[in-house]
Amino acid sequence: MKKYDIVIIGAGASGLVAAISAARKNKTVLICERMPVAGKKILASGGGRCNLANDNIGPSFYNPQAQGLVESIFYQFGKEKIIEFFKDLGLTVYSQDGRIFPVTNQASSVLSVLEIEIKNLAVPVELNFEVSEISKVDGGYAVLAKNGKKVFCGKLLIAGGGRTYPALGSDGSCYDLAAGLGHKIITPMPVSVALTAKDPFCHLLQGQKIFAGVKGIVDGKVVSIADGELIFTKYGLSGTAIIDMSRPVSCAIHRGYGRDIEISVDMAPFMDKDALAAEFKRRLSKGFSREDLFTGILPNKFRIVSKELAGGGDADTIAAVLKDRRFKVSGTRGWNEAEFTDGGVEVSQIKIGTLESAIVKNLYFCGEIIDIKAPRGGYNLAWAWASGFVAGLTR
Numbered sequence: 071m072k073k074y075d076i077v078i079i080g081a082g083a084s085g086l087v088a089a090i091s092a093a094r095k096n097k098t099v100l101i102c103e104r105m106p107v108a109g110k111k112i113l114a115s116g117g118g119r120c121n122l123a124n125d126n127i128g129p130s131f132y133n134p135q136a137q138g139l140v141e142s143i144f145y146q147f148g149k150e151k152i153i154e155f156f157k158d159l160g161l162t163v164y165s166q167d168g169r170i171f172p173v174t175n176q177a178s179s180v181l182s183v184l185e186i187e188i189k190n191l192a193v194p195v196e197l198n199f200e201v202s203e204i205s206k207v208d209g210g211y212a213v214l215a216k217n218g219k220k221v222f223c224g225k226l227l228i229a230g231g232g233r234t235y236p237a238l239g240s241d242g243s244c245y246d247l248a249a250g251l252g253h254k255i256i257t258p259m260p261v262s263v264a265l266t267a268k269d270p271f272c273h274l275l276q277g278q279k280i281f282a283g284v285k286g287i288v289d290g291k292v293v294s295i296a297d298g299e300l301i302f303t304k305y306g307l308s309g310t311a312i313i314d315m316s317r318p319v320s321c322a323i324h325r326g327y328g329r330d331i332e333i334s335v336d337m338a339p340f341m342d343k344d345a346l347a348a349e350f351k352r353r354l355s356k357g358f359s360r361e362d363l364f365t366g367i368l369p370n371k372f373r374i375v376s377k378e379l380a381g382g383g384d385a386d387t388i389a390a391v392l393k394d395r396r397f398k399v400s401g402t403r404g405w406n407e408a409e410f411t412d413g414g415v416e417v418s419q420i421k422i423g424t425l426e427s428a429i430v431k432n433l434y435f436c437g438e439i440i441d442i443k444a445p446r447g448g449y450n451l452a453w454a455w456a457s458g459f460v461a462g463l464t465r
């Protein structure tokens with residue numbers, strides 16, 4: 071039976087780049103992918119535009135315990151190399167507010183250039199090959215699929231991603247494979263995710279978008295801040311501002327620390343509290359009804375909650391409510407809607423500079439399966455490409 075130099079589990083962002091990197095070094099490579107097609111998550115990324123990197127990539131954007139590892143990878147394959155790599159594949163990129171996209175604005179272009187290179191390098195991709203077992207054999211590994219197929223390799227690279235959006239492929243099954251080989255897994259959590267709140271305000275305003283400042287508050291302590299679009303939904307709060315600040319809130323919920331979890335929403339971030347109070351005073355003195363009081367400051371749909379917002383309070387009280395409306399968080403929208411996974415293979419068990427396992431020889435990891443945390447803005451895909459490229463060298 072044929073034995074490959076390298077088998078890569080996962081034809082996602084990091085696995086495809088790892089395969090290119092390995093094949094360019096004349097290694098025999100096989101990619102095993104559980105889905106019927108490769109790269110589904112790439113296609114969904116950036117709302118279909120694929121925010122593939124950021125102008126400002128550096129270890130400081132990643133979790134402190136991972137920064138040494140991240141630095142050792144970006145040192146070899148940083149922003150310039152990522153752009154050069156894609157340019158060489160035929161993909162030109164542009165930057166918008168620091169975030170880097172393909173000029174076509176189509177994530178499908180990113181996947182296509184990778185797939186063309188995989189084809190040109192004659193790397194076989196076994197689709198519908200869901201790896202369910204890995205065993206050590208003489209001189210390498212036997213990799214067994216759920217459907218009974220088996221392949222052999224000298225070196226094994228696990229690029230199976232996190233656990234979010236299982237419909238796009240990564241369902242967390244590779245955590246079990248890594249754990250089975252002796253690795254410690256930091257409990258995975260869904261992050262960059264909308265939050266649920268049983269608050270009639272959300273239900274009444276569902277579908278309404280506003281520009282807001284938001285703070286995550288756990289047991290009275292501010293744990294995250296963001297501003298941007300907030301969307302009221304029938305289940306709670308969504309929009310980029312919520313998703314951007316959700317990580318510590320989601321971890322507090324799912325890891326079970328913090329009893330009192332709230333979101334503070336500043337619904338009028340463009341005015342300070344005193345200016346807002348002065349404006350309400352002016353409107354009240356002119357005889358504005360409570361319903362009309364918010365016109366021009368908040369969308370008209372807010373009329374239906376004007377009683378709650380204005381109540382019988384004076385201008386100062388109303389301004390205070392608008393600047394700090396609290397929502398008790400009951401949960402998150404979970405795995406099916408989260409963008410990233412927090413947690414994964416513990417960083418200390420992975421060798422700096424090569425991404426080889428520190429406890430199992432000839433086994434490598436890349437991409438989101440490692441406990442790497444980064445904000446939105448292209449940092450996660452940048453890590454996937456860079457770690458894939460370096461892991462594929464299998465040094």
Ligand SMILES: Cc1cc2nc3c(=O)[nH]c(=O)nc-3n(C[C@H](O)[C@H](O)[C@H](O)COP(=O)(O)OP(=O)(O)OC[C@H]3O[C@@H](n4cnc5c(N)ncnc54)[C@H](O)[C@@H]3O)c2cc1C
Nearest residue numbers: 080082083084104115116121201231239437438448450451
């Ligand atoms: C909706 C959405 C939008 C996003 N947008 C952006 C963005 O614009 N910019 C950004 O930087 N990041 C974005 N991300 C995050 C980014 O897509 C991921 O961090 C990145 O894809 C991780 O790459 P990966 O190779 O580690 O995993 P993946 O790309 O998830 O690939 C893993 C592959 O492994 C396969 N696999 C898993 N288990 C097995 C198994 N047992 N056997 C065989 N195959 C297996 C999966 O099917 C999958 O194809 C987004 C994520 C989501 C969900």
